[in-house]
Amino acid sequence: MTTPPVDDPDVLVDVRGVKVHFPIKAGVIFDRVIGHVYAVDGVDLQIRRGETYGLVGESGCGKSTLGRAILNLEPPTEGHVVFDGTDIASLKGEELRRKRQDIQMVFQDPLSSLDPRQSVESLLVEGMKAHGLAKDAKEARPRLRELLTAVGLPVQALSKYPHEFSGGQRQRIGIARALSVNPKLIVADEPVSALDVSVQAQVINLLEDLQEQYGLTYLVVAHDLAVVRHISDRIGVMYLGAIAEEAAAVDLYARPLHPYTRALLSAVPIPDPDVEDSREQILLTGDLPSPSNPPTGCRFHTRCPWRQDTRCDDERPQLRVVAIDGVPEGHRVACHWAEQIDSGELRPHEVTPVAVGSDELPPAAVEPELMGPASVTEAL
Amino acid sequence: MMSDAPLLSVEDLTVTFGRRGQEPFRAVDGVSFQVRPGQTVGLVGESGCGKSVTSLAIMGLLPQRGNTVSGRVDFEGTNLLELSTDDMRDRRGRDIAMVFQDPLSSLNPVVPVGVQVTEVLERHRGMTRKAAMPVAADLLRRVGIPDPDRRIKDYPHQMSGGMRQRALIAIALACAPRLLIADEPTTALDVTIQAQILALLKELVEDTGTALIMITHDLGVVAGLCDEVNVLYGGRIVERGARHPLFRDPRHPYTNGLLGSIPRLDAVGERLTPIPGSVADNLPWDHACAFAPRCSQPIERCTQVTPVLEESFGRALRCHNPVEVPR
16 A cells, blocks of 8 residues: 655655554553554655645544654654655664754644743754754854744844743744754644634744745644645645545645545635635534544545445545546545546435544444434535 | 514623733723624624623623623613623523533533533423423434434533534523524534534524624634624724625725735635734724734824724724725
């Protein structure tokens, strides 16, 4: 299932067959592993130099775990992450630490990711010192000025502490910290979702400007499809630990091929009453199944309005290029019936929701129970 | 369904929080708006604009100590602010109900969901728990919880976020209130679940004729749901209008700026125009427009004279120099 290694020098990050499984343990004295949370379960993706790759999906789909696996913050259970020609998983200790200079992260909550007792100067110098870019704060001064100007903060900010800033400014500090060690890749996990709407746009624009200025490559992980689509060149839509569809941002919106992508796109509210009044919504029934007990076959079949009696339940679809006119090769989808759905040969039908139950254990013992009918696909 | 006599009329509502050793803070500052029966009204704004405090003041849920609430909240002719605690308790949940943002923290974690639904019926309808149980199951069914007879015994932690929000809506609707206040009811939910809950609210409002006050920061949610939209900034309403004209032709620079700063799913790669600065830059309303430091087109008057909310042709606007050509 893994794609062959890519030797394209244009590819900065090559993720091959990555799985991250977290063990679920029970027992008082002896830990017994009674199951796994299949957070990321077989993902292939390539990120090219200078592009922005957006990973989008709902909570629990594994997008953040995948982002962390790329930094080796969560060592993959299986598979490889090749960064700039080196397999990250094979690195250890000092080598790995040095490699981290090239991959930096921007976190969701700027307040909890900045040490409240460190001044901005000390926050920014710390990484530079660790990677031998500066001996002390004095030597780093010119670089610090440049960084603050780049992220749009006054130089006086250096002697202040995180609590003295607003949310948007704190996120700017987080971005400056990531930039301080001249990374090649920045993984941004929900970079704007903790910010107010009017401030979100400032940070989005800043990220775009910095990319142009420093030739950065971004992996943006977010749940907000509108934000991801705005900022990304290519988008991967994740559902329960796997990529359901991958395409250029423009193509994904223009012609979503996977039923989940269709539902997701139709669920995002658009701030325009005329659009809202006229568009068709695909309402999914039920909730996301537990990643500790994912459905067999296609992960989405329990909620899919286009589910067929064959293949969907027992054969796991792989990400593939489809043979549809006008769909470029870079547009890949993990659906057995993408062609038939796109041509309109298959029509959506009612879905009987399957009980997802709680987030409780044990996963394997619970039989999926059938529940009462509910209306599914309705044009609103 | 809509008639002209207002169901709820909020007049000059002002909420001031006392702060030890500091000047008191006016969170809501002379807010007036009306809700007609069956109407859906939106209160939109960013964090700190006073939208949630407005709703808590209407429900009489603000802590008594340290706060001053003034103005009028007329609900069917009674000023809710003058009611005694007991009288307010009688109305809350029966005439006016509320759905909160975080369904996990607004449900009691150690009481089964079904019992929490029946509590309302026992309190306001004088039903016994035994008699109320089938009604509760029916309510859960109506909000789209599958297999309600079994689910009624579940505890909140056994339900998913979307289910919990449905359960909260069921509790709110138990006594068929004439006004439902929803405070960011979908903010904690995933987008596909949000779509389910919004569709449910829309359907219930149409079926029952309940008026709805929708409090949200998401202009997209408002665009699909509300008949009338109030935009709040710094504790005051800065613009009000019916949803179509308001979105098509925003007159206040703040409304216009908000619309320009949201990435739209259906727009291709155009650069966003953010509103500069943050809420921390606000001027006090006393002698100026609070939004002036962040405004795209301030004039001298903006920092000298407080703008008033002026109504004309169904649009209310608080601005000295309104936007002529939107974005």
